Each structure stands twice: as structure tokens, then as C-alpha cells.
Amino acid sequence: MNIYPLTSFINRLSAHTLLSDEEHAVLLGLPRREEWVKADSSALKIGELAKTVCVITEGLLTRSTNTKDGRRQITSFYVSGEMPDLHTLMRPRSSFDLVAQCESQILRIPHIALRDAIHKHPAIGEAFSRELVHQSDVTAEWVVNVGQRPAKARIAHLFCEIAIKKGAVREQDTRFLLPVTQAALADATGLSAVHVNRSVQSLRHDKVLGFEHGEATIPNWDALVNIAGFDGAYLRVGEPDRLAS
Amino acid sequence: MNIYPLTSFINRLSAHTLLSDEEHAVLLGLPRREEWVKADSSALKIGELAKTVCVITEGLLTRSTNTKDGRRQITSFYVSGEMPDLHTLMRPRSSFDLVAQCESQILRIPHIALRDAIHKHPAIGEAFSRELVHQSDVTAEWVVNVGQRPAKARIAHLFCEIAIKKGAVREQDTRFLLPVTQAALADATGLSAVHVNRSVQSLRHDKVLGFEHGEATIPNWDALVNIAGFDGAYLRVGEPDRLAS
DNA sequence: CGTACGCTTGATAACCCTCAAATCTAGTGG
């Protein structure tokens, strides 16, 4: 448990953008309102006019949109430390739903406070822009995943991405909580729930992925990466873009 | 032909962000290098370190990435007036290929010049951020398209999006150039080229979409929208986000 | 103890893919 609940989010920014001590302090001092979001309820609805930006401190949220004929597609998973609706700072009218997959804690930071911080510290604005670009890159990779990979690889790829996001990767016996239903995995991968079930079983049988009771286990990371055709470059872990502003 | 080749790109920014006369002037005065990109050759390669940002003045480019087993997914089409690699300003190392679908003209604007303009005029930076968010929204909609819609709807949806981007939509007899091969449509929709062919034929038979020799014709816009399950809200045409900075 | 929800299984069929070859088109060189 962090003393400063914003720390993991600041670490995320620091991973790609060099921030001064003062800028760190400004971020830590941002006004915010703690809020618990119950499972299956939404932190932000499509069409809603956002006045705050969230930071997740606990739990798991998804970004999703519905087609006219009532099908649902999840377009991103957001873990602790991420800002799922940062984009509303530039475009307050939300273009998708943000729903909690389990009881989750978020911090709501007013747009005004962020705008003010950006105004006074351009590097903070730069960090946010970079974060947005990062999220955009991940979304593009999702298009590739859903468009090109067969079911098993598609699911494997998703688990690889989340494992890295959560910083849970080990050579052997990677293990992390992922409190989602198989139906949610189906909505994220563009597969049917039934087929997700069979594919997960098959991956389990191959001894590359376990997924039960909301906990994922990856006995052999390399094997899963191989099945997924996963190349983590798009996540840019540990490759900073520290530019002088 | 525009006297100032940057005009259509500036109009695009003005559609969502209020820019002063001076800011307009700064944008028009941006240093740039004209460049023609031949069909099938790339303006930017994956992994490359970008030092400029492109504005398309003529032609059509695609953003694409390849999976490890050699399959290709197109994740965006870029038409005249768009900045396909704006994100390299924040993250110079490109995460995808940018390839011309036909002989195209681009303007290369040095990163330094843009950084300088942003530094002096925050509203310009805001316009760029908003443009980035816009592109990101479109990409998310692609995930939905590829993940949830059946072949015909998927193709129809793609044509709806491009028609709007090109500002070509009419009630009847919408018509615009789209110099791409059916194989490219396949890579964009996650379908096989053969199946794209049959789907296009079927749409043609339904009299909702013609596509021959790189020219698209849409005899009945509403009918196509209906088949696509298209809701243009994500493109935010004519809905400005003019915020005071 | 009942109910709701998620997971699992089976059967059937739809959708889409792959392979293969034919046709058509546009561009090239003789």
C-alpha cells in the first residue's frame, strides 16, 4: 500500500518522461477525490461530459463500446497506476464506457487542476501527451491482435500484455490477479464466450496458461510468448523518450 | 490546388481547436520539405527514429504492422490534410510502417520547428494533442469493427469512415477516389482477399457500394450506413472541443 | 436451500480461409 496513492502513476510517467523534483511534488499534491467503483458499474459513460480524470489505485477497469446491434467490444484493460480517461482532458465528451471489472478504487482529479499543472509545468503536459500516445499504440496493437491472430494466440497475447502491464513477468511461474470473467475475455478478443472457454482449456492443456478464479498463472513465459507471437516492443518497457522540452 | 499546401491540415485543426490569426500564421509559416512518395514505398519504417512529422497533401497512406508470422494488419488510412505520424513528436521511435498506397505528396516538417511553435503557442500544442486523441478514438473504433462486425458490415463501415474523412458524403451518389487494392482492404479488415472480393461483390449486388479501379461509389448513403451499423459520432465531425487553454 | 452466475460440454451450422486456377487489366518491350 502506497503512502501516496499517486506514486505508481507518477512512476509510470517517469518511465518515459524526465520530471524534476518540483514537478513530482506538484503531481503528488494534485487535489483528488477517492472513490470506490463497484464491480460492473461504470466510472464514466459514453457521451458523458467528463470534468475529472481518473487514476486507478486498486482494481481493474475496462474501456468498451457497443455496436448498434448490441454487441460489446472491450478496447482496453486498465490496471492500477493507469489513467484510463486522460484523453477527456482534451475531449471532455467520452467516446466510450469505463467499467470496473471488480470493486476498484479510483482517484478523481479535476480537469482544472491538471490544466493548471500543465500550464505551469510544460513537462507535465509532455508526460501526459506521451502517455496518450502510449495508450494509442497499445490500441493499435489490439487491432492487430483481433484482426490477425487465431483464437489461442489472441488470448495468449492478451495475457502477455497484461502480465507486462502489471509488472508480474517471471521466467517461470508468473502469477497475477485478473478478476474478469471469460465472457469479458470474449468481448476483448472478439470471440464467443464458448470459444474462449475451449481455447483457455487448450492453453491450460498445453501447460502455458492457467486461468481460474480470476487468477492467471503462466508456468513458462517464453512458451506463452511464442504461442502469442508476442513482441512487447509496443509497450516500450524501460525505453524512455526523455526529450528536452 | 491550395496556394498554401498546409491549409487543409490547418482547417482540420481549426475544426476542433480555436486558433488565433497569429497561430494560423505560425502554422502556415512552418518550414517544410515537399516530398513525393512512390506507391508501395514507405514514408516511415517501423523502428525508425523520426526527425520530422508529415502532412499529407496528396494521395493516400496507410499505417500498418506485421505479426511475427508475416501477416499484415493495416490500422489506419490517412487522407490529404492528415498528419499520420504526429505521435513521433512525443515518441520519435516509430511503432509502425507508414506506406503510400499510391504516389503521394507529403510535407515534412522538422520536429524542432513544431516544438518551437508549441512552446511559443500553447494552443497549437493543444490542437496537436486533440488531433492525437482523435486518431486514438478512430483506432479504438477499428478494434470494434474488426472484433465485432461480420465481413460485409466491416467493409461497409470502413467505406463510411473514409467517405466522411474525405468529406465526400452526399445523400445520393457519393463518390470518391480510394486508390487501394482489395488485398489492402483485406489487411485493413482482417479478412482474406478472396472474402473481401466476394463481400464487395455482394455489396455491389445490394446496390449500396461500388468499388472499381480505385473509385468508390455509394449510391445510397443511408443504406450503407445501415448495413455498416455506422455511427459517425466517434469522428466528431463538426463538434468542436474549443476549450480555453 | 434455492437461485444466479459463471464455467463446461455437445451438436450443428455458418462464416470465412486456403488453395488453385482462370480471367482481366495495364504496363513493357520488341
Added chain:
DNA sequence: CCACTAGATTTGAGGGTTATCAAGCGTACG
């Protein structure tokens, strides 16, 4: 101008992957 070639579109056949429908099972919770 015509033969040749390469690329794009089209067609056919067959099979694989995935969807849908339906029902059974397990488990957590009131």
C-alpha cells in the same frame, strides 16, 4: 501494334475455425 508479363480481380471447391443454441454442472451467496 502486338506479344508478353505482372498484378489485380474473380471463380470454384473444400475444409477449418469459430459461432450459435442448448443444456448440464459447479459454486458462491442470500
